Amino acid sequence: MKNFKMAAYLISLVTLMVPLLSHAEDVVDEHKPTRFKVCADPFSLPSSNKEQAGFENKIAKLFADDLGVPLEFEWFPQRIGFIRNTLRNNDTPDESYKCDIVMGVVENFEMGATTKPYFHSTWSMVYIKGRGLDSIQSQEDLMNVSPEIKEKLKIGLFDKSPAANWLFQYDLMENATPYQMMAGDARAYPGQIIEQDLVEGKINLTFIWGPIAGYFSKIITDHEVMVIPMKSESGIRFNYKIAMAVRFGDKAWKEQINQLIDKHQEEIDKILIEYGVPLLNL
DSSP states (O other), X not given: OOOOSHHXXXXXXXXXXXXXXXXXXXBSSTTOBSOEEEEEOTEETTXXXXXXXXXXXXXXXXXXXXXXXXXXXXXXXXXXXXXXXXXXXOOSTTOOOSOSEEEEEETTOTTSEEXXXXXXXXXXXXXXXXXXXXXXXXXXXXXXXXHHHHHHOOEEEETTSHHHHHHHXXXXXXXXXXXXXXXXXXXXXXXXXXXXXXXXXXXXEEEEEHHHHHHHHHHOOSSOEEEXXXXXXXXXXXXXXXXXXXXXXXXXHHHHHHHHHHHHHHHHHHHHHHTTXXXXXX
């Protein structure tokens, strides 16, 4: 996500208890929006940022251009309270909602009505090539790592991530360095674990949502960043299909977004590939 920051933020939000009523603000009729208003994180590359440099920003522009309406963003850090303060927030002078769509949520997200998925990806294992871990080419290799290599492992581990259960299952928790999923600084972004701590050697391996891993492996040019997609196992899920979310009850708007996804899937895939997103079959 969004992760929200990484896939974990997409799968760990509080369940919505009361579905929202339909809202038709900014719609001439239910099929003709006058603005494409997106709820987005201002500091969460590769998904989105205020400079509109993320892949969600690019997909939003693609859709707004197709509809022939202006593109607008409501910026708020993607963490607990994100949906309440954006998609569900009509605390405005005219009681209109601040935004109408979240571009990246896990399929069957419980705090909004989700569209069909527009991509499918997985968590990945990441390390810097040439620092003693090159023999690890798969999760099976890490499961069966030699005692000599295991002793040297310094694994950056986000709390509430599927990797935590996986490391516990394979007796690797003693090699883990814990990281908070939601840092106190709203400007903190999950890719920092790669761009800073992994590169600087504070850790030598980490697990992170695949789109983040793929993006930072591309923009880091002075090191070769190895990205190894993880496969789900019994009781541990690493792969997720990502959809978009609108308010409960906005059935016509949701269907219109589904049509845009169908129409532009090839262009969406191209954008995701440019950002290094590891893609699985939908």
